[in-house]
Amino acid sequence: MATNDPKKHSITGNLVANMLTEREDDYTFNVTYMANRTIEDLCKLTAKGKSKFTASELQSAYNDLKEQALTELFTSATVEFGFTNNMLGVDGPFIGPEAKFNPDVNRVIMRCIPRTEYNKDLESVSVIVGQVSEGLPTIITVTDVVTGQVNGKITPGGSLNGTGKRVRIVGEEGKPVGFFFIHTGDETETAVPMTALSRNDPSYFSFIIPQLADGTYYLEVATQAGTNSKTLVKEVRRNRFPYILTVGNGGGSDRPEIK
Incomplete structure (x- = not known):
């Protein structure tokens, strides 16, 4: 008999100490991601399944839908696309009843709100908690010196200042450490x-951002620094800052910024 119950799924991950609170027993859950799927990947996987369309046909249809969705979005429509409802907004202050848009303090942003129809599916996902990841280097905030933006846009060639826990870059010769x-x-x-690193402390860092192409990026830190500033752990510990950082206009990435 047919059922409307959501399919059963599960995710796995490890516990990492939460550096944003003073409690020593407070942890956050870091999902262990098994793959990175692009639209092209999804089209190929769908075509291999029960779809009557080829991967190229699915890709072409997606491109047409995306183009139309953008047209509607940029003409002030709210657009249901993918897993979210999408709309444009404007950030920044408008002072006075005759205020105008000022690109120095205002910017057009995209707001993406998860569609409520998936709430039931999310409730059905089981979470498998693995081990506690002790002593991972953890980036807490990053600030683009050129624009002053925190955990958002970054400027290639400019300085990036950051705070964190155990983020001092140290390591044995030949080990892949750094940002x-x-x-x-x-x-x-x-x-x-390493020559671009101007501050390298356990809780603070500063470096010159490489000449990255327009797009969206994660920042990762890898080090052998231990809890004691004078000791090294045996293996390199690497951790990812969870906020997506944007260069330029984002290069047309499909992924929304985390706010």
């Missing part, structure tokens, strides 16, 4: 040269 920008689309990695 790395990971492109959200193709996972390509751009290392920050």
Whole structure:
């Protein structure tokens, strides 16, 4: 008999100490992601399943839908697309009843709100908690010195100041330590040269941002720093800052900024 009950799914991950509170027993859950799927990947996977369309046909249809969705979005419509309802908004202050849009303090943003129809599916996902990841280097905030933006847009060639826990970059010769920008689309990695690092403390760092192409990126930190500033752990510990950082207009990424 047919049923409307959602399919059963599960996610796994580890517990990481929450550096934003003073409690020593407060942890956050870091999902262990098993893959990175692009639209092209999804079209290929769908075509291999029960779809009557080829991967190229699915990709073409998606491109047409996306183009129309953008047209509607940019003419002040709210657009249901993918897993979210999308709409444009404007950030920044407007002082006085005759205020005008000022690009120095105002900017057009996209707001993406999860569609409520998936709430039942989310409630059915089981969460498998693995081990506690002790002593991971953790980035808490990053500030783009050129624009002053926090955890948002970054400026290649400018300075990035950051706070964190155990973020001092140290390591044995030949070990892959440092800061790395990971492109959200193709996972390509751009290392920050150690010569670009101007501050390298356990709780603070500063470096010159590499000449990244327009797009969206994750920032990762890898180090052998232990809880004691004079000791090294045996293996490199690497951790990802959860906010997506944007260069330029984002390069047309499909992923929304985390706010």
